[in-house]
Amino acid sequence: MAGNVLIGGDLSVSPSRTHYIAEVAGEEVTASEYTYFDIGIDAQAGFFLVDSLEVGVSVYFSYYSEKETESEDAYTRLITALGPQIGYFFNTYSNLVPYIGAAVLYYGVTNKSKPAAGAETETKWSGYLIEPRGGINFFISPAVAFAATLFFQYQTDKLKDSDPEVAEKWTTFGLRLGFNVFL
Numbered sequence: 001m002a003g004n005v006l007i008g009g010d011l012s013v014s015p016s017r018t019h020y021i022a023e024v025a026g027e028e029v030t031a032s033e034y035t036y037f038d039i040g041i042d043a044q045a046g047f048f049l050v051d052s053l054e055v056g057v058s059v060y061f062s063y064y065s066e067k068e069t070e071s072e073d074a075y076t077r078l079i080t081a082l083g084p085q086i087g088y089f090f091n092t093y094s095n096l097v098p099y100i101g102a103a104v105l106y107y108g109v110t111n112k113s114k115p116a117a118g119a120e121t122e123t124k125w126s127g128y129l130i131e132p133r134g135g136i137n138f139f140i141s142p143a144v145a146f147a148a149t150l151f152f153q154y155q156t157d158k159l160k161d162s163d164p165e166v167a168e169k170w171t172t173f174g175l176r177l178g179f180n181v182f183l
Contacts, residue, residue: 004048006056006087010149010178012040023167038064042176044085051091058085058103060129074114081107081129089137097145100134109157127157127168137180149176 022029039062046056060081066074087101107129114120131153137145155170 005183006044006046006048006054006180007183008044008147008178008180010042010147010176012038012042012151012174012176021169023169026167038062038172038174040174040176042178044180046085046087052089054087054089054101056085056087058083058105060103060105060107073116076112078110079107081105083129095139097137097139098135099137100132102133103129103131105129105131107155107157125157125168127155129153129155135176143182145180145182147176147178147180149178150174151176 041061043059044056046054048054058081060079062077062079064077064079066076083103083105085101085103087099089097089099091097105128106126108126109124111123112120113123131151133149133151135147135149137147139145151174153170153172153174155172156167158167
């Protein structure tokens with residue numbers, strides 16, 4: 001595999017469990033857990049430096065939408081992220097090839113909130129996302145594999161232009177399904 005190129009893409013249409021913590025001026029003010037439905041696309045391109053070891057870039061897009069049942073408040077979030085990734089593919093000499101990897105992405109977020117009674121607000125921020133991942137490739141041809149990936153995301157960010165300073169931490173666990181092409 002040394003010298004080969006990997007091009008892949010995953011789609012996550014997954015219910016996720018999230019633990020959310022907000023800090024204002026260094027003091028925790030909110031902590032909650034909730035589930036939501038998130039649509040995400042993760043595209044990767046990489047190069048195999050040596051057999052089984054791939055390095056490259058990952059681009060991630062995510063769209064989330066929520067509507068409060070009782071209050072009718074609506075909320076949307078759009079995330080775009082870019083950063084380096086690394087992956088190791090365990091050569092099993094079969095059609096099933098497990099792999100592990102990680103990515104560190106810099107991301108930007110745009111949140112829109114529309115209360116049932118009131119004006120829409122928009123908030124933007126950026127931060128870093130660390131994502132260990134692992135899964136399995138099922139080769140359907142010598143160069144094309146169906147991929148199932150479990151991922152864990154840890155995000156940390158600070159709201160832009162907030163006074164007092166607001167910092168947030170997110171953790172998310174989910175499943176992505178997609179395809180990889182090995183050239």
